[in-house]
Amino acid sequence: MLNHNVVIPLDAEEILAEAERSAQTGILVSIDRELHGIIAVSDPLKPGAREVISILKSMKVSSIIVTGDNQGTANAIAKEVGINSVVAEAKPEHKAEKVKELQAAGNVVAMVGDGINDSPALVAADVGMAIGAGTDIAIEAANIVLMKSNLEDVITAIDLSRKTFFRIRLNYFWALGYNALGIPLAAGALFPWTGFRLPPWVAGGAMAASSVSVVCSSLLLKYYKRPKVLETLHIGGKNVKAS
Numbered sequence: 001m002l003n004h005n006v007v008i009p010l011d012a013e014e015i016l017a018e019a020e021r022s023a024q025t026g027i028l029v030s031i032d033r034e035l036h037g038i039i040a041v042s043d044p045l046k047p048g049a050r051e052v053i054s055i056l057k058s059m060k061v062s063s064i065i066v067t068g069d070n071q072g073t074a075n076a077i078a079k080e081v082g083i084n085s086v087v088a089e090a091k092p093e094h095k096a097e098k099v100k101e102l103q104a105a106g107n108v109v110a111m112v113g114d115g116i117n118d119s120p121a122l123v124a125a126d127v128g129m130a131i132g133a134g135t136d137i138a139i140e141a142a143n144i145v146l147m148k149s150n151l152e153d154v155i156t157a158i159d160l161s162r163k164t165f166f167r168i169r170l171n172y173f174w175a176l177g178y179n180a181l182g183i184p185l186a187a188g189a190l191f192p193w194t195g196f197r198l199p200p201w202v203a204g205g206a207m208a209a210s211s212v213s214v215v216c217s218s219l220l221l222k223y224y225k226r227p228k229v230l231e232t233l234h235i236g237g238k239n240v241k242a243s
Contacts, residue, residue, distance in 0.1 A: 020072025
């Protein structure tokens with residue numbers, strides 16, 4: 001507006017500031033180089049956003065807002081959901097740069113987004129999560145798609161990933177212990193003192209049993225259940241039963 005020589009009255013600046021404090025973006029409207037109105041628009045928060053951020057904190061997951069909105073609006077939204085770190089007025093390439101900056105500091109970064117502007121950051125992140133109701137480009141760029149577009153599914157995705165990696169490590173532990181015990185016995189390590197030998201058919205059966213035990217251990221993930229905190233998530237003063 002200033003570039004087009006439109007004078008912005010002081011009361012209009014106060015209205016803009018108030019809109020930003022209310023997490024709204026102000027749009028100035030002028031006719032014949034004279035200011036005639038201000039339109040305040042906002043993108044409402046998804047239900048449960050504050051609760052999800054709180055649960056993520058309890059899981060030792062830090063949350064950062066990286067948005068193209070102006071600083072005032074971004075700060076208001078961050079305050080509403082309980083996030084302390086904010087990067088505002090970020091272009092798509094800036095979002096990707098922020099992800100790379102966090103990675104360079106030794107962090108594992110997950111990016112949650114739903115728009116075209118989020119696509120570069122979704123690709124750059126270690127794990128990109130796209131909202132199912134978002135743009136096709138964001139969905140193509142992401143590693144995980146939250147089909148129900150529920151933010152609480154971010155918690156489920158992280159928890160399930162942790163449980164999967166725990167199961168992988170457990171399988172490695174048992175396989176290592178199994179072989180560390182079985183291979184020396186099959187090689188006759190105890191024979192000079194005890195005369196004990198492991199028959200070939202027993203060794204073969206033990207190897208097969210090892211593989212079966214690893215598969216069965218992995219199949220236990222089929223009985224995975226969402227975190228109990230999500231079973232009766234408290235959103236907007238109401239207890240929402242998660243399905």
